[in-house]
Amino acid sequence: MxxxxxxxxxxxxxxxxxxxxxxxxxxxxxxxxxxxxxxxxxxxxxxxxxxxxxxxxxxxxxxxxxxxxxxxxxxxxxxxxxxxxxxxxxxxxxxxxxxxxxxxxxxxxxxxxxxxxxxxxxxxxxxxxxxxxxxxxxxxxxxxxxxxxxxxxxxxxxxxxxxxxxxxxxxxxxxxxxxxxxxxxxxxxxxxxxxxxxxxxxxxxLANISSAYLNTGFESSRLGNKHNNVAPYQVFECADGPLMFCVGTEDQFRKFCEMVNRREWTLDERFKTNTLRKQNEPVLTAFISEITKTKTRDEWIELLQQFKIPGGRVNTVAEAFQQPQVIARNLIGEMDHPVYGTVKFVKNPLQYSxxxxxxxxxxxxxxxxxxxxxxxxxx
Structure with a gap:
């Protein structure tokens, strides 16, 4: 039924x-x-x-x-x-x-x-x-x-x-x-x-962008892969390609500093809070960029998972479909059609009990x- x-x-x-x-x-x-x-x-x-x-x-x-x-x-x-x-x-x-x-x-x-x-x-x-x-x-x-x-x-x-x-x-x-x-x-x-x-x-x-404008008059601008309100929250280049890092909370920033062996950042007046980090984002980004280049994406992903910090590869579409997680979720379906032959598609994401x-x-x-x-x- x-x-x-x-x-x-x-x-x-x-x-x-x-x-x-x-x-x-x-x-x-x-x-x-x-x-x-x-x-x-x-x-x-x-x-x-x-x-x-x-x-x-x-x-x-x-x-x-x-x-x-x-x-x-x-x-x-x-x-x-x-x-x-x-x-x-x-x-x-x-x-x-x-x-x-x-x-x-x-x-x-x-x-x-x-x-x-x-x-x-x-x-x-x-x-x-x-x-x-x-x-x-x-x-x-x-x-x-x-x-x-x-x-x-x-x-x-x-x-x-x-x-x-x-x-x-x-x-x-x-x-x-x-x-x-x-x-x-x-x-x-x-x-x-x-x-x-x-x-x-x-x-x-428009979510947070509309809320910011309607309530404060703040107009968001293009930031590439950075976030309007949070830092560090962007793509960084690793030794073998780009990786998305999302350090969204104060606790995650503390763990991030520990992960990259820069515990002193948690005491730095420029980086003590998210608001300060956003104000001093160019400086912080430059520091982090030098560090992320020292390891491959897989090496950083292993550390991100160890420290419970969100992050992931910037995949091509082909790489996205080849991910073990996507395969494990059984997201790709096939149907036979008398004219089209075998048709592949992404299944409905709803999974019910x-x-x-x-x-x-x-x-x-x-x-x-x-x-x-x-x-x-x-x-």
Whole structure:
């Protein structure tokens, strides 16, 4: 038994943020049906690299789903969708604000057909405000939210995160929002509309940076791999490459000084507290840099583990997947697909004591389940 196995979700979304969210819900047992245009409406299918003709980008957000073809500009196909709405729990889209209403598929219309339906609309800027009708892509959101301005090296340009982080975070809020709305429906018997904007999500995820600005007016700046508030907390070069050191507490700093044979630093007026260390960070960093170069990363990791100080290699993606810890956690899954062949993927990170998440089907071909679903819908 899986927690969402009686939940049916109609997924009209494209690209990453919303599809990645519905994939998590599918992992938890929901029946997720992708509604796609006959010509293919998801540009993610066209983004390489490819495995046997299928986009690895598309694969990353669409396992455990079904796909049917409907042209929602045709009244007959729209009627098919509305019939599916009658027996569904959730409908999700990421059309531009106002497009669903133009098609007669906005929440006000859908709830007349199914008062229990939950609709989640994911857009760049939300359903209100001066930018409501504008498209919003992940890098644009990273730029507008201030995230890029605090990412990168001090003497370099503002830099986006190496993954579509605004989309990824939004996919998690898709799950949180839908699960919360389902629970509320259990209590009230009514569905509702969820207005979810990428910009809102990314702004809310500025965490300590937003708190510092809102409460003190302090504007964080780009610090490379250093921390805005803590020192020493950065990448240092070792004899054979870079290593991340995170000395986050006073006790850890004391242990760090012991580890590098510099106990006198704990008595140095420049380094006695984290605030002082941050004020004198250039001096402290220069001292530490000379020491870290004297040992290899493996030698330092052994010492870090001995002294219970957080630290880790700066890995390439290939090195990350080859780590014994990743292998021990059994994070890499495989699925067979009649067209794609063997598809590898990173498993859902949720590990339950009473639930085994299953991976029943690979990402669907365009319209792969059209006949199956329409037959069931007619019967």
């Amino acid at each position: 899986r927690p969402l196995e009686n939940i049916k979700i109609l997924d009209l979304s494209r690209v990453y943020a919303a599809p990645a969210g519905t994939m998590i819900l599918a992992d938890l047992g929901a029946e997720v049906i992708r509604i796609e245009h006959p010509n293919g409406s998801d540009s993610m299918r066209d983004w390489g690299p490819f495995i046997n003709g299928e986009s690895t980008y598309y694969i990353s957000a669409n396992r455990n789903k079904k796909s049917i073809i409907l042209n929602l500009k045709e009244e007959s196909d729209k009627e098919v969708l509305l019939d599916l709405v009658k027996e569904s729990d959730v409908i999700i889209d990421n059309f531009k604000t106002g497009d669903m209403k133009k098609m007669g598929l906005d929440y006000e219309n859908l709830k007349q057909i199914n008062p229990c339906i939950i609709q989640c609309s994911v857009t760049g800027f939300g359903q209100t405000g001066p930018l409501a009708n504008e498209p919003g892509f992940d890098p644009v959101i990273q730029a507008m939210s201030g995230l890029m301005d605090v990412t990168g090296h001090p003497d370099g340009e503002a830099t986006k995160v190496g993954v579509p982080i605004a989309d990824i975070l939004t996919s998690h809020y898709v799950v949180i929002g839908i699960l919360s709305a389902l629970r509320m429906r259990d209590l009230t018997g009514r569905g509702q509309f969820i207005d979810l904007a990428l910009l809102d999500v990314q702004m809310s995820s 009473e639930l085994n998440i299953s991976y029943d089907s690979g990402p669907p071909l365009l319209g792969e389940h059209t006949d199956e679903i329409l037959k069931m819908n007619k019967s």
